[in-house]
Structure formats: structure tokens, C-alpha cells
Amino acid sequence: MKLRKWIQVTWPLAPIVAALLVTSLILILFQTSPKDALAAMIEGSFKDTAKVLQVLAFLVPLLLAASGLLVTFTAGLWNIGVEGQIIIGAIMASWVALKIDLPAPLQITLEILAAMAGGALWAALVAVLKTRGGVNEIFSGLALNNLAIILTNYLISGPWQPPEGGTFRGTQPFAENALLPLLGESRFSPLSLGIALLAFALVVVALRGTFWGLKLKALGKNPRSAFLLGVSSEREVIFALMFCGALAGLGGAVRVLSWFDSLRQSISGGIGFLALLVVMLASFQVYWVPPIAAFFSIVLMGSTTLHIRTGLHPSLGGILTGVMVLFVLLFGDYGKLFTRRKKIPSPVKEDDAHG
Amino acid sequence: MDNPDLLLKQLSSIVLNASPLIIAVCGETITERAGLINLSLDGTMLLSAMTGFIVGYQTGSLWLGFLAAALVGMLFALIVAFGSIRLKQSQVAIGFVLTLLGDDLSAFLGQNFTRMPGSFVMKAGIPLLKDIPILGPIFFNQDPVVYFALLLVIATWFFFFRTQPGLKLRGVGERPEAAFARGVKVNRLRYLYALVGGALVGIAGAAYSLDVKVGWSEGHIRGMGWIALAIVIFGGWSPFRGAIGALLFGATKALATVLQRTFPQVSVVAFNTIPWILMIAVLVVSASELTEKFINLMPVSWRRPLRRLLRVSAPLALGTRFGED
Amino acid sequence: MRIELKEIRKYFGAVKANDGINLVFEGGKIYGLLGENGAGKSTLMKILSGYQPPDGGQIYLDDQPVRFKSPSQALRHGVGMLYQDPLDFPPLRVLENYLLGRDARLVPNVGKARKELQELMDRYGFTVDLNANIDSLSLGERQQLELIRLLAGGAQVLILDEPTTGISAEQKDLLFGSIRRLTHDEGKTLILVSHKLDEVQELCDHAYVLRRGKLVGETCVPCPTENLVEMMFGQLLPRSSRPEFVYRPPETVDLVGAKLPLGDQAPPAALKPVVELQHVTLATYHLTVSDINLAVQPGEVYGLAGLEGSGQRLLVQACAGLLHPEQGKLLLAGQDASRWSYHKMQAAGVSYLAAGRLEEGLVAGLSLKEHVVLSLPRHDFMVDWKSAEKITAQRIETYQIVGRPELTVESLSGGNQQRLLFGLLNAPLKLVLLEHPTRGLDVRSAEYIWQLLYKRREAGTAILFMSADLDEIVERSDRIVVFSGGKMSRVVEANKTSVDELGHLIGGQV
Secondary structure (H helix, E strand, C coil), X not given: CXXXXXXXXXXXXXXXHHXXXXXXXHHHHCCCXXXXXXXXXXXXXXXXXXXHHHHXXXXXXXXXXXXXXXXXXXXXXXXXXXXXXXXXXXXXXXXXXXXXXXXXXXXXXXXXXXXXXXXXXXXXXXXXXXXXXXXXXXXXXXXXXXXXXXXXXXXXXXCCCCCCCCCCCECCCCCHHHCCCCCCCCCCCHXXXXXXXXXXXXXXXXXXXXXXXXXXXXXXXXXXHHHHHCCCHHHHHHHHHHHHHHHHHHHHHHHHXXXXXXXXXXXXXXXXXXXXXXXXXXXCCHHHHHHHHHHHHHHHHHHHHHHHHHCCCCXXXXXHHHHHXXXXXXXXXXXXXXXXXXXXXXXXXXXXXXX | CCCXXXXXXXXXXXXXXXXXXXXXXXXXXXXXXXXXXCXXXXXXXXXXXXXXXXXXXXXXXXXXXXXXXXXXXXHHHHHHHHHHHXXXXXXXXXXXXXXHHHXXXXXXXXXXXXXXXXXXXXXXXXXXXXXXXXXXXXXXXXXXXXXXXXXXXXXXXXXXXXXXXXXHHHHHHHCHHHHHHCCCCHHHHHHHHHHHHHHHHHHHHHHHHHHHCXXXXXXXXXXXXXXXXXXHHHCCCCHHHHHHHHHHHHHHHHHHHHHHHHCCCCCHHHHHCHHHHHHHHXXXXXHCHHXXXXXXXXXXXXXXXXXXXXXXXXXXXXXXXXXXX | CCXXXXXXXXXXXXXXXXXXXXXXXXXXXXXXXXXXXXCCHHHHHHHHCCCCCCCEEEEEECCEEECCCCHHHHHHCCEEEECCCCCCCCCCEXXXXXXXXXXXXXXXXXXXXXXXXHHHHHHHCCCCXXXXXXXXXXXXXXXXXXXHHHHHCCCCEEEEECCCCCCCHHXXXXXXXXXXXXHHHCCCEEEEECCCHHHHHHHCCEEEEEECCEEXXXXXXXXXXXXXXXXXXXXXXXXXXXXXXXCCCCCCECCCCCECCHXXXXXXXXCCCCEEEEEEEEECCCCEEEEEEEEECCCCEEEEECCCCCXXXXXXXXXXXXXXXXXXXXXXXXXXXXXXXXXXXXXXXXXXXXXCCCCCCCCCCCEHHHHHHHHCCCCCCECXXXXXXXXXXXXXXXXXXXXXXXXXXXXXXXXXXXXXXXXXXXXXXXXXXXXXXXXXXXXXXXXXXXXXXXXXXXXXXXXXXXXXXXXXXXXHCCXXXXXXXXXXXXXXXXXXXXXXXXXXXXXXXX
């Protein structure tokens, strides 16, 4: 009994222990000391201001997308299309950056609004396909992700190619007034962090404090009961997806206007998918998202230093975070119950659906 | 401008390039027909491609390479199946994480083997058959991977629609309670076919690194797993249609480059979008009431075949859990 | 084959579904198994056919004790059950459905199976298109196929669960013909689980009656229907005497606030009904109920009696806006509401409480407070949690719910969940629709719930409820209608009816 209680208390740490074990094993396989690797990663994120700013710059779009996903997950939706929504946001911001020239504050505002609108509409496609077309949002999201990538490639190599010719690397760099103001030599825009934190706060308020958030919560937990209580699922699904799309699009704008200075091929950098992992690791708990997003940023940015120092591939960071999420997904419940309740449901469903 | 020889060459190249995809599609079709979605295809294929290549490289044996790749595929499928059936967690979530993990693992574990020349499957034309005009060079003057893919399609079709175990598999995916009532051990079969499907997906990954796209590099075949998932859908969970889908996919890519020369204005992009638009179109059409109305407008004798063609429906119990005593 | 059930017991928690049942079934005979809802008939047959193991007791086939681990094992021993919703595979073709699980070989012999199937169909006079997909067949055809499959699988004992609900008259005649042939000519045993007394009289040789998990009677059939009715329903508790409720609309006042003289007020009799159905036909895949005519006055309590699956639920759902009439009109306070959506009905003052408290009513994972907020008639953009807390506390007090505002609903007991569902109802309401309002509740909670409902009558709320408990129907209703096999009976006054009359109506004799 004592053992059981002890395990129950320390269970939240289990994912990271498991992940460290797995990565250590892999490192040993590659004849590198896990301690050295860990040191390199931490150094890679905290050593000097430049590194810290890099982490922050990566964090911003991740936090934005994860905040948006909190909303869709609450509604019980699998918004795999978030990656595409980021990309479209980046595309819209790029469009404004390339085609319109206004003084910086106006320019940036317009870019942000365009990005949010683009992301929201791209997500609305998923929503409409789901509510009117009966298409599962996972598949429509997948398709739209790929379509967004194809669109990006087309724009970069075609209409928006830089003057020296299309090389599939990116468009020409945007004008100074179109970019977000950066801190020093880094890629970090303090303004974007402020916006991200604001967005997160907005999501918290929306989910906890608005009636809409409550409706989404009911919808996600029991769509039938929610319907009978008066919640119109179609409308809420559309709003939830558009809300997430807007935030994701905003993240795309941040990527294209600060991390990069032009529209690139992998503009979203897999951040959409990472954001899904962040929210899953946070077990969909709102307040865990920022710290876990920060953790992801630290680990992933640290991996690049690891690469420089040891020559090892930076994907180690992804392995670490991936194993953690897998662990939580598979065994997360055990911490809560730690008793495997053996249910014996009747294999034949009671059929009381007749008159 | 294209002489017949060149055309034949291109067609045969399409078949070659589509073969790994065909194998993956057959594998995932089997898994999904049993009611399980293995969303980890992209990661599985990357990891198994890497594994297949490295094992083949280190041991010099292609067979071992393919075997290792199959084992990797089975491992990932087992995690998804176990997590879903025993631990009662979300298949989608687990599959999704594994996709990303597979990518990262393959990049890391394979980092010392990138861009190395490795052994690969040799071409082996089938005597006599390869001399048949047109069909010969396209289908029968290929390497064993292609033959495997083609045989697999036929075997899978036969398995599904002509054998008792295949019938039971389909029953499990459509209505597990009824299958249970007929004496079928539902969850055991789900494990089994998840493993079978996973093994095939693993083989498909190795089919890239050991044959179609020889060698290994980071992100080698990234994206192919997602495409396989799409093809399973617009192939209507049926091996032949899936194979045609895979061939069509290969064809559109080839077609794109060809047409690019003749119509420079029409962009390559348009063709790349086709598989995805097709997938959505199939899903919409099959779920829509309009389709049913359309079918009812047709003469009666057409209705049943039309319905079988258009109402492509997912196995009814896909993604659901079954609680056995 | 002789089947003996000895001391069969099955418990679901505290509920004794089967409480020591002893039955014998001889070969070549047709047996009827009768009983109200919850009597234990389905449970018992599921045990006999291998779907569930008993908690106690033993099954003997020809004096050999047997233990079935699965339905297919039972079938191998010769016992097969045909469900009301046959366990077949809708997307598969008829032949595939027949073959699944039958032929042990790797490649089944399709030609042989086709011949076999056709022969069996011919023998019993069934005509089903062998090339069709199961989901394009009618319920009756699916039943026929399942019956054949069981026979081909070697069934000597067939259990049919409510087979005649949802099939056409011709299919019923065909079915009965084949049943007679199977038993009297071929020596098989047939057990018919049914509540349709006239059919049992027509078809069966012998009948067993279950009530509350026990065998309460057996008789040869045909026999006087009163006997069957009395065994099924026992004696009804006498209805508590109370004055007849008459709804009095609030006194009308003129513009200045002075009360209008009595003569200018609308006489009670000319009040418009709250909900009215005119020649309404409701249809689902399983069941069609035709020509429903009903008018419910303000303050009236209507009880819908009848066994599960007879059509009451369709009526309740139609009034809620969840099922639209195929024909006819549904009027709400005089307006044509036939095509109104559920949410529109809800906004117009119709409340629906489904039977499954946690499946279709409450959201597990949400707190009492959150439920209250969701059910409030007016919603601001931002939720005022403080005031919600207060309102929830008030409701907890008023409805005597054992719980706190911040608790999640799944931690409440069944009785308290039901009280919460009532506590979520707003006022004023035109119509409250209830499916099994006191199912699974203790007597005290049930009594309390009804007091709450009666209070609402004074504001003019009409109440339409369905229940499997005949005592509850008789005790609580003003008026009763009985559903049997998709037909609605005449309206019966609750304070003037008898168990005999109700039993007859439930049994299908109008």
C-alpha cells in the first residue's frame, strides 16, 4: 500500500524520467555521455542573452498555436489542420508585406489582421466540411495542410519569386517597415511575446469566463447532452475552429515577420504539430500550456547547440519531448486511479432505441 | 515529341515509384478494415526506411533489411493497438505522436548513414511475360518489390473477399458485436491485423530506401505516409482501388512534369493538389445525402453498382472500442 | 431437445434481474415468455443463448449440464437467439453475412452456401434477394435471414425477442407459418419473448410469466386473457384519492390593473390545449405509429403506458421536436410546430428529460454550477460565476439535492441527479416531457419528484410522461394512453381504469 501511494504521488514525474531514460540510452548508443548532452542542451538555451531570446522567439508562435488548440480540444475537436492555418496566416501576412506599403504601425497591424483572417477562414473550411459535409476534421485538416504547403511552394517559385529567380528557398526579404521590431540582433520580437501572452490570457478568459467557453466544454464532453441542454453544435464547432485558426494564423505572421524576413518553404516549421503535442502533454489543462510550451522551446533550441557541440543530430530534442508525450498518452491515467478497474460491459449493446 | 519507348519507360517508372505506396496502402487498409486507425504511418515509414537501409548496409543482406523494417512497423502498430485496446486511450493521439517520434528517431538514429551508397534491389524481369507488348515492360520487367506489390494487391483482395478469415476481419470492422456473436475474438483479431498491417507498412518504408529511392537521408520520404492514409480513404478501403489510387498519384506527378513542358503556364502545383482534393471529394460524396438522391434518379438496375461505387464508407466500427468479457 | 433452467440467478448491482428461475422447455412446442419491462425476460434469454453467464444456477440440455461461454458456443449446442435488431453486418452482402463464421474452411464454398441458403429460404417461403446488401433490406427480411442462419447453424431451440415489432403483416404471417413448421413438423423448440397477448394466444402452446425476476405463473395457451394479464401485472395498488386538478388561469386584469368581472374571463373549458397532435404519423426504421390524435390541456398530466419499444418514446420525442411527423400536424399552443427544431421548441417552453441521465441530459465532468448556467434562459457573454453559485445553492436547497455547486454531476447519486435535472428546468414552462422520470430512484426521491411536478401544474404546465411502472402511471396521471406495437389506444381516465383494462390495452387488444 505504501508503495502504491508513493507511486501515485510521484507519477507526474514519470514521463520525464521515462524520456530521460530513453534518450540516455540512445546517447550511450552513440557513445556520448548523457550528462554532456544535457549540459549542452541547457547551455544552448540559457548560456547568453542571444540564446534566451532565440528560445523566446521560438516560443511565441508555439504558444499562440497551443492557445488556439486549447479551444478546439475543449470542444472535442482534433484540429490537425493547425499547421495549415499557421501557413496560411504567414501567406496572408506576406501578401500584405509584399503588396502594400504603409508606415510600420499600420503595416504591421494590417498584416496581423490579414493573418488572423486567413487562418480563421482556412479553419472555417475544416469546420464547414465537418458540419455540412460530414468529413472528419482529421482528414480535412490533413488535406488542407498539404494544400497550404503546395500553395506556399507555388507562391515562392512563381508569382512571389525574388527578382534573382525562383529557387524554392523563399520570397524576397520584406521591407523594414513590414517586419516586426526585433530586439537587437536576435529574431525575437518583444511585441509578439506581448501579443502571445495576451492571446493566452484571452483563451483563459474565453474558456473559463465566457458562456461560449462553457458551451464548448459541454460539447467536448458529451455532445448529445450538450445538444439537449440547448447548445447548437454546428455553430460552436465553426467558431471554435475559426478562433483557433485566427491564433494559429497570428503565429504564422510572427514566424514570417520576425523569425524569418520572408515567406519560406517550411514557414511553419512543424510548430502546429508541436503545439498539438504541447497541449496533449499538458493533458489539456490550460495553465500547464505556457510552461510546457516553454519547455519544448528550451529543449528544441537546446538541441541545435547540442548539434554544434557534439555533432549529434538536433532531432534528439524531438525524441525527448515525443517520448514524454507518448508516455503521458499511454499511461497518464494511472496516476489518477492506479487501480485498474476491471469493467465487464455486456458485449451486446442494450438496444433501447426503439420507439 | 514522346516516342513510344519513352512513354513506356515513364509508365514503368510510375509503377516502380508507386509500388512502396501500394504496399503501405494495402497494409493500412487491412488495419483499418479491422477497425483500427494507425495514424503513425508517416513516422513508421521513415523509421522503417532508415532501419531497412542500415540493417541492409551493415549485414549486406537485403532480406534482413526488409525483415528489420517489418519489425519496426509491427512495433509501432503494436503501440497503437495496445494503447487503444488495452489502455483505452485515443488511437488518434497515439498514432500522431508516433508519427513525429518516428521522424525524429529516424533522423537521429540514421544520422551516420546519410547519403551512403547501399545495396539495393536489383531488377529482375520475368522471362516471357516481359515480352508482352505494352504490359510487359511496364509490369513484368521490374524488380521483385514491384511484383510483391502487385501480388499483394491480388492477395489482399482475395483475402478480404474470398476467404473466411478475411470475411471475419471485415465483420470485426463493421459490427464487432455481431462478430463476437459469431464466435470471433474481436480484440485478438484487431491486434493481429494491426501487426500485419504494420509489417507491410514497414516493408513499404524499406522498399523506398532499398529500392525506389535508394539510400537514406533525413526526411527521406517524409509525407508519403500521410499520402498513403489519404489513398486508403479514396480507395474506399479496397485493395484494387487503393492500388489504382497509388498509381494515379504517381501518374499525376509524372504527368505534371510532362505537361509542364507543353503548357508552361499551368503550374505543377495544380497536380500536386489532386490527391488531397480527391480525398475530400470522396469523403464528401460518400457522406452526402445528395449522392443518395442522385442514385435514386438513376434507373433501378444501375443503382446497386452505383451505390457500391460512390458510397465509399469507412468500416462502421472504425476507431471504436469493443469491450469483451 | 429438452431444456431445463434451474435456479438461474443474475444480479446487476443491487438489482435482481433473475432471482432463482426454474423453467422447462420441451421439444416440438412453442413457448411464450411474458412479463412487463424489467421482469427479467431478456436477461434470462441472453443467459440461455450464451451472451451472458449466469451468476448462479445451471442450464441442462437433455439432462446434461452445459455452460455457454459465447453465443457461438450456444449455437453449436443448438440454442440460437434472434434479436429484435438482428446481429448482422449491414454493409455486407446477404451471402457474406450468411457465411461469416459458418464455413470453417479457408476459402468458403460460395456456390454451396448459395444453394443451401436458397433451399432454406424456399422451405420457409422467404424471398430475399441474395445479391443485396443487408442495409438495403427491411427489418423483416433481415430477421428471416438471421433465422435461417441460426437454423443452418444447427439451432434446435430458437429464441425470438419481440419479433413482430416493425415488420409487415405479410412478413408476420410468413414468420408464424415458419414457426409452426419448425416446431410441429420438425420438432424444434421455439421460445417467443413477447408482450403481444393476442399473438401469444394465436401461436403458443404454453406460456411462462415473469415478474420482477421471478416466475410467477405458467399456463397452457390459449387461455382467458385476463389470466395472463393478472399474472403479468398482478394487482394494481389502489390510486390515492385526491381531488381532480383543474387548471385555473391567472386572473386577467385590464390595462389599469383592475380585475375583470368573472363573466369576461375565458371559461376554463375553452382553454387552448398546450400541445395537440392531429393525425400524426411518426416513423423510424424500426417502428411506425400512425394516426395519433391527442390534445393535452394546461395542467394536465398524461401518462404513456406500454412496454418498451411500442411507440411512446416516438411520441415524446415528437413533442420535443426531435422527431418530425411524417404526416399530420403538431400544434404548440395553437401554432403549427410540426417542423420546429428541438431548440426552437425549447425556447418556446418545452422541456425534455430523457431517460439516460448521464447519457442524454447531464454532462459528466461538468459541475452543478456549470449545468445551472447552461440551462438559464438568458445568457450574458461573460458568466457571472458568483451569481451562478448563489442560484445553484438556491436550487440545491429547493430541490433538496445532496451535493455542492462545485461538485461534478457524476459524483451525485441517481436520485440526486434526477433532482438536479428537475432543478435545471426553468419556469414558466408550457410542457414537460419525461421519459421514465423515477427509474432507479428510491421511493422517497420518486415521491419528491412528483410533488415538484405537481407544483408546476398550478402555473399551467402540462406534463407528458412515459413509464414502465404501471403503478406510477395509474397513480400519477390524470389521463392515460397505452401504446402497443406501434398503435395508440383510446384515452383512459386514470381514476376509473383497472389493471384488467390496462393489461388488455398493453396486450394489444383495444
